[in-house]
Amino acid sequence: MTTYKEINGANIEVVASDPSNPVEGQIWFNTTNNVVKGLFNDTAGSWSTGGALNTGRYGGASAGIQTAAFFAGGQKAPGLANETELYNGTNWTEVNNINTSRRYFPGVGTTTAGLIFNGTPPDTGKTESYNGTNWTEVNDLNTARRGSAGAGTNTAALGFGGYAPPGQFKNETELWNGTNWTEVNNLNTGRSYLAGAGTQTAALAFGGSASGNDKNETEVWNGTNWTEVNNLNTARSKPGSAGTQTSALAFGGSADGLTAATETWNGTNWTNVANMATARSLVGGAGASNTSGLVFGGDPVGPTGALTEEWNVGLATVTFTDA
Numbered sequence: 001m002t003t004y005k006e007i008n009g010a011n012i013e014v015v016a017s018d019p020s021n022p023v024e025g026q027i028w029f030n031t032t033n034n035v036v037k038g039l040f041n042d043t044a045g046s047w048s049t050g051g052a053l054n055t056g057r058y059g060g061a062s063a064g065i066q067t068a069a070f071f072a073g074g075q076k077a078p079g080l081a082n083e084t085e086l087y088n089g090t091n092w093t094e095v096n097n098i099n100t101s102r103r104y105f106p107g108v109g110t111t112t113a114g115l116i117f118n119g120t121p122p123d124t125g126k127t128e129s130y131n132g133t134n135w136t137e138v139n140d141l142n143t144a145r146r147g148s149a150g151a152g153t154n155t156a157a158l159g160f161g162g163y164a165p166p167g168q169f170k171n172e173t174e175l176w177n178g179t180n181w182t183e184v185n186n187l188n189t190g191r192s193y194l195a196g197a198g199t200q201t202a203a204l205a206f207g208g209s210a211s212g213n214d215k216n217e218t219e220v221w222n223g224t225n226w227t228e229v230n231n232l233n234t235a236r237s238k239p240g241s242a243g244t245q246t247s248a249l250a251f252g253g254s255a256d257g258l259t260a261a262t263e264t265w266n267g268t269n270w271t272n273v274a275n276m277a278t279a280r281s282l283v284g285g286a287g288a289s290n291t292s293g294l295v296f297g298g299d300p301v302g303p304t305g306a307l308t309e310e311w312n313v314g315l316a317t318v319t320f321t322d323a
Helices: 004-008
Strands: 013-015 027-030 035-049 061-065 068-075 080-087 092-095 107-109 114-117 127-130 135-138 149-152 157-160 173-176 181-184 195-198 203-206 218-221 226-229 240-243 248-251 262-265 270-273 284-289 292-296 308-320
Touching (some): 061 114, 061 292, 068 114, 068 284, 107 149, 114 149, 157 203, 195 240, 195 248, 240 292, 248 292
Parallel strands (some): 013 027, 061 107, 061 284, 149 195, 240 284
Antiparallel strands (some): 035 308, 061 068, 068 080, 080 092, 107 114, 114 127, 127 135, 149 157, 157 173, 173 181, 195 203, 203 218, 240 248, 248 262, 262 270, 284 292
8 A cells, every 4th residue: 555655755744733834735643632634725614623622511601713712611511610721723721710600601702801691500690701811700791691692802792692581582782891781772583592703893693592493593783783684594593603793604503403504604695514523502612704613512511512623714624534
């Protein structure tokens, strides 16, 4: 059998972590993950394997970009999680815990300036701010709820949607100015377990559920009002998200069962693209645009709950597996 060295005149590089600046066509063996990887051009976009979480879980808060993301809290086996982990583009590292263990709540911001809010049990409006080292409790939202979504930064955030028993699918939107939450104009469609992306003045809300029905509605926020725009192709609740109001990703979730479906948003329409390798819901998500994303964790909480996948369009790191 012909070897890689015989074809290319070089051995495969053996490294403990992925190269920081690989070039197109470069191949290496990652001894930490025990996989062969390479960098290739993929204009359609694809998911590849990333480093696994230290604590598998679902329904936690997440934010950041593909090479610098955080995942806080959630549901683990057994019990609620207060763990926080940071992703550096290759591996997850445990850092200081959040103050209040909870699940079904959003995060916004970055790994050095993050914000988390809402969650359950019990349904809460608790908000915590992250400075890159510690989480600090700050002022609560006006409406306690679970399954809400968020957008923005830790000094200029937006929280919207969610659920509060008995049977209240929330359309309330609240604005965070770095100190206090203020109620502003509502979503057009009240729902829980929806996803969000973007900024405080240019946000995107999509998916979710209400009264047992998965939703495909998408709404955009202009800083004052929500406007309904074109729907997702697959109605789903509990999806992950990444990106901005004009360049977003929707992935995973529940759509008559767990789904691996991924859609990309260009500011006008949603387009179906390559599925994740593993179907799951209540995932964490991060990413700057619809060309570079990250999904991690998810329900079920077993082995699935620790998996990480990276989305790339253009030059992408590909993980080779046995045929």
